[in-house]
Amino acid sequence: MARIDDAVGRILRVKFVAGLFEYPFADRSLLGMVGCKMHRELAREAVQKSLVLLKNGKDLKKPFLPLDRNAKKILVTGTHADDLGYQCGGWTITCKGLSGKSTTGMTILDAIKRAVGETTEIIYEKYPSQETLASQDFSYAIVAVGEGPYAECTGDNSELVIPLNGADVISSVADRIPTLAILISGRPLVLEAWVLEKIDAFVAAWLPGTEGAGITDVIFGDYKFTGRLPVTWFKKAEQLPMHTMNSGDDLYDPVFPFGFGLTYSGEKSLD
Secondary structure (H helix, E strand, O other), X not given: OHHHHHHHHHHXXXXXXXXXXXXXXXXXXXHHHOOOHHHHHHHHHHHHHHOEEEEEOOOOOOOOOOOOOOOOXXXXXXXXXXXXXXXXXXXXXXXXXXXXXXXOOEOHHHHHHHHOOOOOEEEEEOOOOHHHHOOOOOOEEEEEEEOOOOOXXXXXXXXXXXXXXHHHHHHHHHOOOOEEEEEEOOOOOOOOHHHHHHOOEEEEEEOOOOEOHHHHHHHOOOOOOOOOOOOOEOOOHHHOOOOHHHOOOOOOOXXXXXXXXXXXXXOEEEO
């Protein structure tokens, strides 16, 4: 009971400081500002700065990113490439979130179409067919996979693997085409070693919300990668909970340590 009292007390303290008991309702006169140009520009900047580059090239001396925006032909695929609701996650419009065109914004696919050159051909397939993969005339592929939206206990997952066959989609594409994999999720997910070995580049985009253009701003080189992991990226769920304070333990063997992130200059950071 003392633990519950402590938790409740901290929540109530914040509400008292915020004045929610004196003014419990939001100022509805400000609703017209929600989602305005200034808000979206700030959201786009937040995406640019929060992306974490975790792999860039199978050979560090030959970086895969930034991508060539004037490439002849690009394959865009994956469950999260053209789904605004998936980009936003839970607590968006409804408590558990939605899929599809749930609000005003730009998907990753739409952002790619705006970012590339006029002569670049973009082929989009949510799940790429074998015929498409066998064509062998793509300059590279962008695969966006991740979690569906959730809130509270609906997000409980004892395995923490990429849902919707995400790893298989990445693998099937990377077997045939140089591939950038983008993970859309609110938390680290299991990344099998064989998946990481196959792909050419990997970006943790977290939940970019309405601004898919914040992703293309960086992967095409208009802005630099500056993000660092705010958590330790575990290899398997059995390692959890995993903290940097346990770095001396036998079980501390993460895929990527806390604070890790690559830059376009090839530097690794563990800040």
